[in-house]
Amino acid sequence: MFDVTRRQFGAGLGAVVLSATMAGNRAEAQGVSRRGGTLTMALPTEPPTLVSLTTTAQSAVILSAKVTEGLLTYDFDLNPQPQLATAWSMTPDGLRYTFKLRQGVKWHDGHDFTSADVAFSLMLLKKVHPRGQSTFQNLENVETPDADTAVLVLSKPAPYLLTAMLAAESPIVARHIYEPSGDAVSANPNERAPIGTGPFMFKEWVHGSHAMYERNPSYWDPGKPYIDRFVARFMTDAAARSISLETGEVDIAGWSPVPLTDVKRLSQLPNLVIETRGNEYQNNLFYRIEFNTENKYFRDVRVRQAVAHAIDKRLVLRIVFLGYGVVANGPVSPNLKAFFDPDLPTNAYDPKFAEKLLDEAGLPRGANGIRFSVHQEAQMGAAADIAQYTKDALRRIGIDVTVRTEDISSYVRRLYTTREFDFSAQGSTQMFDPTVGTQRFYWSRNIHHGVPYSNGAAYASADADRALEAAAVEVDPARRKQDFFRFQQIVNTEVPAIGLVAQSQITIANRRVVNHTVTADGVSANYAEVYLNG
Amino acid sequence: MADGRPGMMLRRSLNLVELVARRVLDAIPTVLGIIVIDFILLRFVPGDAADAMAGESGAATAQTMAALRARFGLDLPAMEQLWRYLTNLAHLNLGISPRYNIEVATLIGERLPATLLLMLVAFVIAFTAGLLLGMLMTVYARRLPDRVAAGVSMLFYSIPSFWIALMLIVLFSVHLGWLPSGGTGLIGAAPRGLLETVLSKIRYMTLPALSLALAYVGIYARLTRTAMMEVRSQDYVRTAVAKGVAPFWVVLRHILRNALIPVTTVAGMHLGGMLGGAVVVETVYSWPGLGSLAFEAVVGRDFNVLLGILLMSSLVVIVVNIGVDLLHAWLDPRLNAG
Numbered sequence: 017m018f019d020v021t022r023r024q025f026g027a028g029l030g031a032v033v034l035s036a037t038m039a040g041n042r043a044e045a046q047g048v049s050r051r052g053g054t055l056t057m058a059l060p061t062e063p064p065t066l067v068s069l070t071t072t073a074q075s076a077v078i079l080s081a082k083v084t085e086g087l088l089t090y091d092f093d094l095n096p097q098p099q100l101a102t103a104w105s106m107t108p109d110g111l112r113y114t115f116k117l118r119q120g121v122k123w124h125d126g127h128d129f130t131s132a133d134v135a136f137s138l139m140l141l142k143k144v145h146p147r148g149q150s151t152f153q154n155l156e157n158v159e160t161p162d163a164d165t166a167v168l169v170l171s172k173p174a175p176y177l178l179t180a181m182l183a184a185e186s187p188i189v190a191r192h193i194y195e196p197s198g199d200a201v202s203a204n205p206n207e208r209a210p211i212g213t214g215p216f217m218f219k220e221w222v223h224g225s226h227a228m229y230e231r232n233p234s235y236w237d238p239g240k241p242y243i244d245r246f247v248a249r250f251m252t253d254a255a256a257r258s259i260s261l262e263t264g265e266v267d268i269a270g271w272s273p274v275p276l277t278d279v280k281r282l283s284q285l286p287n288l289v290i291e292t293r294g295n296e297y298q299n300n301l302f303y304r305i306e307f308n309t310e311n312k313y314f315r316d317v318r319v320r321q322a323v324a325h326a327i328d329k330r331l332v333l334r335i336v337f338l339g340y341g342v343v344a345n346g347p348v349s350p351n352l353k354a355f356f357d358p359d360l361p362t363n364a365y366d367p368k369f370a371e372k373l374l375d376e377a378g379l380p381r382g383a384n385g386i387r388f389s390v391h392q393e394a395q396m397g398a399a400a401d402i403a404q405y406t407k408d409a410l411r412r413i414g415i416d417v418t419v420r421t422e423d424i425s426s427y428v429r430r431l432y433t434t435r436e437f438d439f440s441a442q443g444s445t446q447m448f449d450p451t452v453g454t455q456r457f458y459w460s461r462n463i464h465h466g467v468p469y470s471n472g473a474a475y476a477s478a479d480a481d482r483a484l485e486a487a488a489v490e491v492d493p494a495r496r497k498q499d500f501f502r503f504q505q506i507v508n509t510e511v512p513a514i515g516l517v518a519q520s521q522i523t524i525a526n527r528r529v530v531n532h533t534v535t536a537d538g539v540s541a542n543y544a545e546v547y548l549n550g
Numbered sequence: 551m552a553d554g555r556p557g558m559m560l561r562r563s564l565n566l567v568e569l570v571a572r573r574v575l576d577a578i579p580t581v582l583g584i585i586v587i588d589f590i591l592l593r594f595v596p597g598d599a600a601d602a603m604a605g606e607s608g609a610a611t612a613q614t615m616a617a618l619r620a621r622f623g624l625d626l627p628a629m630e631q632l633w634r635y636l637t638n639l640a641h642l643n644l645g646i647s648p649r650y651n652i653e654v655a656t657l658i659g660e661r662l663p664a665t666l667l668l669m670l671v672a673f674v675i676a677f678t679a680g681l682l683l684g685m686l687m688t689v690y691a692r693r694l695p696d697r698v699a700a701g702v703s704m705l706f707y708s709i710p711s712f713w714i715a716l717m718l719i720v721l722f723s724v725h726l727g728w729l730p731s732g733g734t735g736l737i738g739a740a741p742r743g744l745l746e747t748v749l750s751k752i753r754y755m756t757l758p759a760l761s762l763a764l765a766y767v768g769i770y771a772r773l774t775r776t777a778m779m780e781v782r783s784q785d786y787v788r789t790a791v792a793k794g795v796a797p798f799w800v801v802l803r804h805i806l807r808n809a810l811i812p813v814t815t816v817a818g819m820h821l822g823g824m825l826g827g828a829v830v831v832e833t834v835y836s837w838p839g840l841g842s843l844a845f846e847a848v849v850g851r852d853f854n855v856l857l858g859i860l861l862m863s864s865l866v867v868i869v870v871n872i873g874v875d876l877l878h879a880w881l882d883p884r885l886n887a888g
Binding site: 250424 | 595596597598601602603604605606607608609610611612613614615617618621649650651652657660661664716719720723724727730731732733734737738833834835836837838839842843845846849850851
C-alpha cells in the first residue's frame, strides 16, 4: 500500500516539476518515480551456483550478473558499452588490450575494486570456466601498471576477445575472496553467497524455493538500481511458470519459459508482453542434426547429404517451433549477421534427389521399402519433436529411424562417452562469435571423447580446420568474415551436421516491468535499469 | 486372577517394548539392504554428476570434469565407492552433494520439514475424509448416497495427481484468485504474529495438500466401506444391536474399530508411498520439499543426495510400520499375543 502511494506521489511530483521547469530536472524527477518495488522472476531450474564462473548453466548465467559484473556490456548489435571498464583500446597487431577501469567502485564487503581483481579473474576464467579455456587460450598474462588499468597480453590475436567481456560470460570476481580457496573454486562460499560490485547484493538462497537480492545502496551508478528487491523463484514445471505469469505472482521469465503452444494465449492477456530480443549475445536455442561420421552409413557424405535434402526446415519451424524462429542454413546462426553467409548453397528440400543420392551410395530399398535402420538420439523437449519429424521425413526416402529420447545426462553420456549413437537432434548455444560457439562442433582438434558439446560428429576436415584456425587469429574483420564464409561452405557440402532452426528466445513479462531487455544479454543483464510502473 | 488387571497391563507394556525392540533390530539389515540395492541400481543409470553439470552448462573441458570426478570419488571402482559410502554412513555422514557443494544432511534437513508437513496434512485430510465417506457409504449402502460417493471416490482415485493439481490451480488461483498457485509463503515479507503465520501457511498449503490427498480419499473410502460391510454382518454386531446399543455407538465402537485394521494397514503403507506422490505435487507447486529435491537429484545425477533421500524415506517407512503395529496392538489386543 505504502509503495503505491509513494509511487503515485512520485509520478505526480514528476508531472509538476516537468511542467514547471525545463528538461534538466527530468532525470531526477523520474528517478523519484522509478524507485521501489520487488521484481520476481521465474527460473526453470535451480542453479548449481550463483556465479557463472565454473558453470554456464542457464539459471546461473541469468542470476550471476545481478551481483557480479563484467568489464563491458553490449548493445543489440554487440557493440561494446562500458561497465566496469570505462575505456578500452587494442594495439593494431591485436596482441595487447588496455582497459581503463571505473574508479571508486567497491565490492559489497567494502574492499576497493582494482585492476588486481581483473587480472586474477581473467586468469581464473581461463582455468575453470567451461568456455574459458578456449576463449582465453591466447591470454598470456594481465599486466596491472596501476590500480585503474589492466593490460591483457596475448600470444596470438583473439579477435573475439573484446566481445567476451560480458558479466555473465566473463564475471569479474573479488581476488581477496577467491584467492584463499586455490583450485577448489566451486567449494568457495562465494559461489553460494556472492559478493560483487553489481547493483544487487545477495540476501538469501533457500534451496528448492528461491534466491533473493537486495538493492545495493552504494552502487557506482548513483540512483540505480531502481527496484528494492529482486527475487528469483525456481519453478521446474512449465505449466506452473505459465500460470504464475498469468496471475501476476511472477513478473518475468526469459528463455522461452512456457510451452510454445501457450505463448499465443499469454500474449493476448492484457497484463503480459512478449519480448524476443535479448538473445543476440548467447544465440541460444540453435537446433541441428548431428551425424556420427564414424557410423557405417553416415560415414558416406552422400548419405548425409541425402538426409539434408529429405528434411523440410520450414516445416520443422512451423510444426515444432510454431513459427517462433528462423530457418537456419548451415552451421552458423543467421542471427549472427556479422558472420553468416547469406549466399550459402542450401541443401534444399528435394526428397527425389535424396533418394537418388542413396541409390548412388549403394543403399537401395529392400523388399519392405527400407534401405537401412538407424537410431536417432534426442534430449527431451524440442529436440525430441525434431527427431519425431525426422523419423517421418526419412521414412519417405526409405530410412527407418528409431528415436531414443533421453534426459541430459544419458544423452551426453551416449553421444560423447560411449559413442553408441548414429545421429542426433540437438539444441546448443552459438554464442556471439563462431570461434567461441561454433568451432567446437567442427574442429578436428576438438574431438574429445567424454567431453559434452565437443566435436561429437568426429568430423575431421583439413579444409574446415584451416578456415577455422585462420579465423581464430585474423585481426582484419573483412578477411575473418571470408574465412568463416569458407568454413560454412565446406560444412554445407560435407554435411557433418544440418543446421535447422534458430529458435526465438521469448521473454514474457508483466506490463509493469520496464527496461527488462535493454542489452544483448536480455534477462541475464544486471537489471540496474529495470523499474516497475504502477 | 486376584492380581489379574495390573499383571495384564505390565505384560502388555512389556510386550510392546519387546515388539518395538524386535522391529528396530529387524530394520537394521533391511536398511543396509536398501542402501546396497539402491547403490547398485544407481550404477545402471547412464551418466554421472559431471555429465549432468557439463550437459546443463552446454560446454565443458576434460580437465574440469576430471577434477570434479576426482574430488567426489566418481572415478573410483564401484565397490570402492560403495565401501566409502558405507564407511561414511557408519560415521553418520551422508556425504557431500557434487552439484551444490553442500553436506547432503544439510540439504535434506532443509527440505524434510516442508515435505513432512505436506505429507501429514495430506494424510490427515485423506484419512479423515476417506473414513467419513466410507462410513457414509456403509450406512447408506446400496442407496443413492453410496452410489454417488462411490463414483466420486473412483473419479479422484483414477485422475492423475498432476492433473488434479493443475485443475485446482486453474480454478482457485487463475479464475477465482483465492489461493496462490505455488510456493510456501510470500518471499521477503515475513508474516507478523502467530495468527498471520498460520493463516499464510494454510493459504499456501491448501492446494498442494488437497492434490496429494484426493487420490487417497477414494482408496480409504472404499476400503472402509468394504471392511465395515464385512464386520456389519458379524454375530457380535447383531448381538450389540439386539441388546439395545444405540446405532451411532454400534457403528463407531463395534463396526468401525474392527474395520480399522485393514484400513490402517494400507494407510501405513501409503504414508511411505506418499513421498512418491509428493515428487509430482511438489514440482507442480514449486514446493521446496524432499520430493522436488529427489527429482532434481535424479536429473542432476546427484546420487549422494538421492541415496540420502532413499535412506531417509526407508527410515520413515520403517518408523511408520512400527507405529501401525503399535496402533493395531491397541485396536485389537489379540494381535499382540501372536
